[in-house]
Amino acid sequence: MQLKLSGVGKSYGGLPVLSDISLDIASGEILCLVGPSGCGKSTLLRMIGGLELPDEGEILQVGAPPEGSLNPLTFIFQDFALLPWRSVAGNVSLALESHRAISRAERAAIIADVLSRTKLGDFANAWPKQLSGGMKQRVAIARALAVRPAVFLMDEPLSALDAQTRDILMDDLIELWSRERFTAVYVTHNLQEAVRLGHRIAILSRRPGKIRRIIGIDTPIGARTHQDPELLAIQEELWGLMREEAEAADKELTHG
């Protein structure tokens, strides 16, 4: 399943937030979205996921979602969005309960499977409150895996975590992608994450967000390292593009 955005625009109460966004996201591709604060990245992601309607343009899903996908467009949120009154297994279960076709036994099997894939097998009965930030986000990833998405929509999934946990989870995500070859739109402020994970990186300008540049990275995701000079050069280039936008956006915010 592919996604096709053409001429997408959005404003909130007369304030244009996004304008003329056109993008094609191929199956199995990870597209990273970077841009200054407030440029509309989260808004764009919500529109792609059907949680909000664009004012202009259209967002199309091309081709049928893969067989057995329960929730083709699945979010992973920055603040995890776990229900504190449900255990780890209960949180995963929430995503499956509304699907009548899945029996109780099947549901339990799916939960056990995704929890073991995210190394949470021993924590099925723990409350979210008892988990570290990294484990909470792994629960959210397990919940997403349970509905077999065609596209992952991730809004700064690692930014609430400390640096070490972030590295570990990044490795987990890379490993996951190598196995499952999912499609993803990945919003981040962290350029290092963008060059580690993105097949392409789209840089948005400050509000109203437009696509300023799209940079492709050829190195296979599995073969990328922290020290790769080519990646560092791209990161430098991205920072150059981002810097002016971020500075200008920063000034804009201070005088309203």
Next chain:
Amino acid sequence: MADDDAQTRPVPYRGGGFSARPMRSVGVLTFAALVAVWELGSRYGYISNLVLPAPSEVIEAFRDLWVSGTLWEHLGASLYRLVTGWSLGTIAGIAVGFAIGLFRPVRASAGPLVAAIFPIPKIALLPLFIIWFGIGEASKVGLILFGTFFPTVIATYGGVDNVDRTLVRMGQSFGLSRWEIARKILFPGALPAILSGMRITAAIAIILIVAAELIAAQRGIGAYIQMAGSLFATDQLIAGVLVLSALGLTVSALIGALELWLLRWRA
């Protein structure tokens, strides 16, 4: 510097204090001392029996109440009114509060009405309720129902309003229906607020039932206290008050246990 003995001393301690750690034994001791002073004061004539009976007399009055079975008659009557009125008021309040939290037209129509009626001291409506429902049980149950309904409504929709909206977004992003979001996300999310509302309405219900029974009842703890007062039987009067205190403590312990169990995910 460091080896200059005159200048070397431990860092002065200035922490500690301001702790909320319980000191249970002190509470018991205070209580026992107070009762002892009161008993001695009564025995040696410093406290007139008409003003305040000795603790031993209160215990005697309580024993009478217990043995003769009047305690159960009065307590039973009060409990019946409390439980029915409070349960009905709470159930109706949760339903209406939830509807206000979920549906904007309901909020727009019922919200201001609730806000207007909420501050009325409900006991002022007892005469009206007696005219409407008669002097019997219905007017008292109705009063408690009415008195617990509004705070419950307010606690419930406040709780629903306070549920983190990203959780609602999350539910939508997994394709949950509106009904599922209400049942699996908004209701459990509002439960802590609903339970603390219950704590308040239980206290309100006890106040209302005693007030109503003081004014117009033949049976009930309030009626018993009223009778004792008109006979200047202060020992019975205080015994009745002690029963109320025990009732309040029991109710609050029950709700505490309910909270502990329903909100165990918070521990």
